[in-house]
Amino acid sequence: MSALLVHGYEVVIGFETHAQLSTQSKIFSRASTAFGAEPNTQACAVDLALPGTLPVMNKGAVERAIQLGLALGSYIAERSIFARKNYFYPDLPKGYQISQFEIPVVQGGVVSFFMEEGKETVHKTVRLVRAHLEEDAGKSLHEDFIAQTGIDLNRAGTPLLEIVTEPDMRSSAEAVAYAKELHKIVTWIGICDGNMQEGSFRCDANVSVRKPGAPLGTRREIKNLNSFKFMQQAIDYEVRWQIEQIEDGHAIQQATVLFNPDTGETRAMRTKEDAADYRYFPDPDLPPLVIGRDWVERVRSEMAELPRVMAERFVTQYGLPEYDATQLTQSKAMAAYFEATAKACGQAKLASNWIMGDVSRRLNAGEMTIEQSPVSAAQLAALIGRINDNTISNNAARQVFDALWSEGGANVDDATADATRVDAIIDAKGLKQMNDSGELEKIIDEVLAANPKNVEEFKAGNAKALNGLVGPIMKASKGKANPAQVNEFLLKKLS
Amino acid sequence: MSDLHTLGVAQLSALLQNKDIGAVELATRMLARLGGNPHNAFLSVDSEVTLAQAKAADARIATGDTSPLLGVPIAHKDIFVTADFPTTAGSRILEGYRSPFNATVVQRMGEAGMVTLGKLSCDEFAMGSANENVAVPSAKPQAVTNPWDVSRIPGGSSGGSAAAVAACLTPAATGTDTGGSIRQPAAFCGITGIKPTYGRASRYGMVAFASSLDQAGPMARNAEDCALLLSAMCGPDLDRDSTSLDVKAEDFSRDLNKPLKGLRVGVPHEFFADGLASDVRGPINTALENLKSQGATLVSIALPRTSLSIPVYYIIAPAEASSNLSRFDGVKFGHRAKDFTDLADMYEKTRTEGFGDEVKRRIMIGSYVLSHGYYDAYYLQAQKIRRMIADDFQEAFKQCDVIAGPVAPTVAWKLGDKSDDPLANYLADIFTLPASLAGLPGMSIPVGFGEGHMPVGMQLIGNYLQEAKLLNVAHQFQLATEFHLKTPGGAA
Numbered sequence: 011m012s013a014l015l016v017h018g019y020e021v022v023i024g025f026e027t028h029a030q031l032s033t034q035s036k037i038f039s040r041a042s043t044a045f046g047a048e049p050n051t052q053a054c055a056v057d058l059a060l061p062g063t064l065p066v067m068n069k070g071a072v073e074r075a076i077q078l079g080l081a082l083g084s085y086i087a088e089r090s091i092f093a094r095k096n097y098f099y100p101d102l103p104k105g106y107q108i109s110q111f112e113i114p115v116v117q118g119g120v121v122s123f124f125m126e127e128g129k130e131t132v133h134k135t136v137r138l139v140r141a142h143l144e145e146d147a148g149k150s151l152h153e154d155f156i157a158q159t160g161i162d163l164n165r166a167g168t169p170l171l172e173i174v175t176e177p178d179m180r181s182s183a184e185a186v187a188y189a190k191e192l193h194k195i196v197t198w199i200g201i202c203d204g205n206m207q208e209g210s211f212r213c214d215a216n217v218s219v220r221k222p223g224a225p226l227g228t229r230r231e232i233k234n235l236n237s238f239k240f241m242q243q244a245i246d247y248e249v250r251w252q253i254e255q256i257e258d259g260h261a262i263q264q265a266t267v268l269f270n271p272d273t274g275e276t277r278a279m280r281t282k283e284d285a286a287d288y289r290y291f292p293d294p295d296l297p298p299l300v301i302g303r304d305w306v307e308r309v310r311s312e313m314a315e316l317p318r319v320m321a322e323r324f325v326t327q328y329g330l331p332e333y334d335a336t337q338l339t340q341s342k343a344m345a346a347y348f349e350a351t352a353k354a355c356g357q358a359k360l361a362s363n364w365i366m367g368d369v370s371r372r373l374n375a376g377e378m379t380i381e382q383s384p385v386s387a388a389q390l391a392a393l394i395g396r397i398n399d400n401t402i403s404n405n406a407a408r409q410v411f412d413a414l415w416s417e418g419g420a421n422v423d424d425a426t427a428d429a430t431r432v433d434a435i436i437d438a439k440g441l442k443q444m445n446d447s448g449e450l451e452k453i454i455d456e457v458l459a460a461n462p463k464n465v466e467e468f469k470a471g472n473a474k475a476l477n478g479l480v481g482p483i484m485k486a487s488k489g490k491a492n493p494a495q496v497n498e499f500l501l502k503k504l505s
Numbered sequence: 506m507s508d509l510h511t512l513g514v515a516q517l518s519a520l521l522q523n524k525d526i527g528a529v530e531l532a533t534r535m536l537a538r539l540g541g542n543p544h545n546a547f548l549s550v551d552s553e554v555t556l557a558q559a560k561a562a563d564a565r566i567a568t569g570d571t572s573p574l575l576g577v578p579i580a581h582k583d584i585f586v587t588a589d590f591p592t593t594a595g596s597r598i599l600e601g602y603r604s605p606f607n608a609t610v611v612q613r614m615g616e617a618g619m620v621t622l623g624k625l626s627c628d629e630f631a632m633g634s635a636n637e638n639v640a641v642p643s644a645k646p647q648a649v650t651n652p653w654d655v656s657r658i659p660g661g662s663s664g665g666s667a668a669a670v671a672a673c674l675t676p677a678a679t680g681t682d683t684g685g686s687i688r689q690p691a692a693f694c695g696i697t698g699i700k701p702t703y704g705r706a707s708r709y710g711m712v713a714f715a716s717s718l719d720q721a722g723p724m725a726r727n728a729e730d731c732a733l734l735l736s737a738m739c740g741p742d743l744d745r746d747s748t749s750l751d752v753k754a755e756d757f758s759r760d761l762n763k764p765l766k767g768l769r770v771g772v773p774h775e776f777f778a779d780g781l782a783s784d785v786r787g788p789i790n791t792a793l794e795n796l797k798s799q800g801a802t803l804v805s806i807a808l809p810r811t812s813l814s815i816p817v818y819y820i821i822a823p824a825e826a827s828s829n830l831s832r833f834d835g836v837k838f839g840h841r842a843k844d845f846t847d848l849a850d851m852y853e854k855t856r857t858e859g860f861g862d863e864v865k866r867r868i869m870i871g872s873y874v875l876s877h878g879y880y881d882a883y884y885l886q887a888q889k890i891r892r893m894i895a896d897d898f899q900e901a902f903k904q905c906d907v908i909a910g911p912v913a914p915t916v917a918w919k920l921g922d923k924s925d926d927p928l929a930n931y932l933a934d935i936f937t938l939p940a941s942l943a944g945l946p947g948m949s950i951p952v953g954f955g956e957g958h959m960p961v962g963m964q965l966i967g968n969y970l971q972e973a974k975l976l977n978v979a980h981q982f983q984l985a986t987e988f989h990l991k992t993p994g995g996a997a
Binding site for chain 1: 585586592594599602604605606608708709710711712713715716717743744745746747748824825827828830831832834836837838848852872875876877880884
């Protein structure tokens with residue numbers, strides 16, 4: 011662990027993540043949760059807190075909380091309590107937020123992931139304290155109005171799951187790896203769209219430093235980290251700042267801080283002294299949330315295969331190396347693309363190589379996701395099939411792939427058409443390998459006759475001289491010769 | 506039919522169904538009595554709205570619709586939000602507010618074909634037991650007066666409802682009961698009122714005071730009418746109120762005519778201690794004897810934590826109120842202060858101007874008992890005792906079918922008598938608070954007159970969902986007595 015110390019200090023990080031749940035309607039009302047509507051068009055009487063309105067629990071939000079709990083091996087509380095967190099703010103219409111305080115719906119659990127530490131791949135686990143359901147507030151718009159504040163209550167009442175970890179992380183890299191893993195899980199099981207720009211996945215990092223073995227230091231909470239890049243920058247800056255303070259003899263004051271991406275600095279927003287007394291108490295408008303075991307089991311039976319489980323299956327079912335299996339289960343769509351390709355061509359390792367190689371490279375270059383790939387799984391499978399039956403060489407396959415990519419004509423609904431297209435390109439470009447040995451032998455004889463020096467050197471024992479012959483042969487065949495066959499014939503003729 | 510206004514719901518229903526009178530004619534005659542706003546009972550009327558509803562009722566009657574409440578007038582406590590009338594909850598902070606929707610209770614009475622005469626005065630946010638805490642219209646707020654003696658209070662917080670029924674301004678009214686706000690004014694004005702089991706009537710559209718206690722109920726001339734009204738009012742509203750009970754609507758009239766023979770009436774001795782005024786004790790004892798003469802047996806029972814219900818209630822109710830009233834902040838609706846320097850100043854001035862003294866007092870008490878370091882000692886402790894009070898009732902109901910006792914320790918007091926003494930007001934709630942805290946159904950029926958010829962009410966408390974039994978006992982008592990037929994001088 012000493013490698014992780016920063017100027018002799020151990021870094022301690024805990025996370026609080028607000029994941030916006032992917033329900034159609036709000037957590038306690040029937041208003042829509044869709045993003046980007048005109049201000050205050052998606053706020054109903056309940057969201058506006060009009061007199062006489064009451065909250066009614068959205069079961070879909072509860073179900074998503076159960077899903078997360080199941081994915082992370084947490085305890086799903088049979089009985090959890092909604093509480094009111096009381097404070098005044100213009101974008102908080104009721105004057106209190108309905109949240110869970112003493113008894114949350116999801117308790118315990120673990121997020122586990124692999125990360126690179128130095129040259130090793132290390133397995134890490136971060137323990138969850140809890141995940142609780144709560145409603146989001148609206149938005150105060152200070153910029154658009156002069157000397158006034160606009161209030162948009164579209165977001166008010168949007169369901170959130172606040173996921174809280176133990177202070178288990180020891181570096182900014184580990185924190186980012188945790189956040190990425192959690193992001194992967196919530197999007198994988200489909201409880202959150204994971205859109206960080208739109209605020210669907212917001213992270214707060216509690217950061218403190220200490221000398222190894224010392225009790226936990228005082229923490230400062232960095233709020234609203236909405237990109238993985240800023241997350242790392244903010245934590246790194248915060249750690250340096252805290253160490254400097256301590257080295258200079260100043261004690262750290264508990265505080266909430268904001269990260270400014272423009273300056274790369276964190277700045278205190280409020281300190282503990284001005285922390286409000288939220289006067290939490292159980293919300294009398296909502297009975298305890300009771301989750302029967304039959305409900306949990308039903309959700310479990312309907313849940314998608316989790317990434318870790320799927321990766322294990324890829325290893326056993328397709329004989330993939332663990333590394334490949336992990337990479338291919340980074341997203342559900344990627345895994346589905348792999349499985350479709352592997353099933354269609356029957357060559358799992360080749361499919362994995364292509365997806366992790368050419369496909370990923372092109373996607374990254376174009377900042378695209380696998381769903382946007384212009385080459386369908388069926389096309390890739392057909393292409394791999396043609397390599398495998400020796401119709402084309404790897405090099406030729408790459409040309410076909412490039413052609414498919416640029417024409418972008420994948421027809422995901424018609425696998426036959428996709429396969430036909432691959433053959434059409436091979437024909438059009440004349441990429442078929444030379445399978446007529448007579449023709450190949452003729453070319454080889456011509457090349458041997460034209461390069462007596464190489465022949466001599468090879469016979470004198472210089473194996474490398476063979477390469478000088480393969481090149482011209484391939485060229486003369488216009489790349490259609492099968493390189494393995496060329497080698498075989500050459501050796502026969504020269505022996 | 507010059508005395509139409511003195512008739513009750515069932516009687517008017519018969520006349521309407523018989524086409525002896527039309528709903529429009531009836532509504533017109535009732536509206537005519539509201540000129541000058543007798544007893545300051547109403548906060549708003551709108552004859553156009555009323556007559557349109559009456560016309561619709563007539564049309565339904567003409568098609569042969571025999572719904573029992575069709576065409577019968579009603580008025581709603583101003584704590585229920587209404588789309589057709591303003592809603593103030595008696596508070597300046599909501600003056601001029603109009604709800605875009607109707608409370609479920611209002612909607613249900615409307616669907617039953619009842620014709621709304623207007624909105625009735627109440628203590629601000631239902632906080633009070635004298636209807637003196639009314640703050641609207643802000644230009645000239647008027648306390649409601651008791652029709653039996655206009656120098657006295659009508660009780661509260663549903664004081665407008667009770668006074669309007671007693672003064673024959675309406676045959677029926679809705680009320681809400683948080684700690685006795687239906688039962689106590691019903692007793693003080695000599696009418697019949699029932700608060701059902703918590704969760705029977707939807708709270709959707711009731712301006713919330715204390716969510717775990719608030720419950721709507723009808724106030725009318727007699728138990729038979731209350732049964733009709735309650736049947737229309739109750740029933741699950743699960744899509745809008747999470748505390749609504751998933752119990753089917755009932756015909757609460759079904760047991761009205763059961764004889765009382767064999768009924769065990771529990772008499773808690775704590776309700777008859779020294780604090781009970783002798784002019785109230787007398788009529789209550791006579792009423793109990795009447796039940797006995799009808800074949801009921803009186804059983805002495807104990808409700809040992811009766812006196813604790815006052816501190817428990819005055820912790821829990823203000824705690825919930827302090828939070829429920831946070832939405833009145835000047836941002837979205839209602840009153841907003843004119844001049845302010847910043848956000849905090851806007852909140853402070855808006856709420857200072859918008860809330861009356863009693864409301865502010867309860868917000869402060871509530872905020873205090875919920876605050877860090879005091880929560881365990883006050884709120885949590887109060888919740889524990891609340892549970893014990895509910896357990897005490899279950900113990901008592903092992904020995905009896907209903908519980909009977911006084912509604913209030915005295916008859917209605919003089920206007921202004923206790924207005925400077927909140928504690929004296931709180932103490933007068935002692936007999937109604939226990940059933941509220943336990944969530945039990947309770948009702949008040951007139952059983953005689955005390956000092957100054959002021960009405961005395963007897964309280965009947967039943968076990969959960971036993972409203973039909975309470976109404977049965979009340980109806981049998983009313984068949985044998987005439988107190989419910991008495992109207993104050995001037996009303997007839």
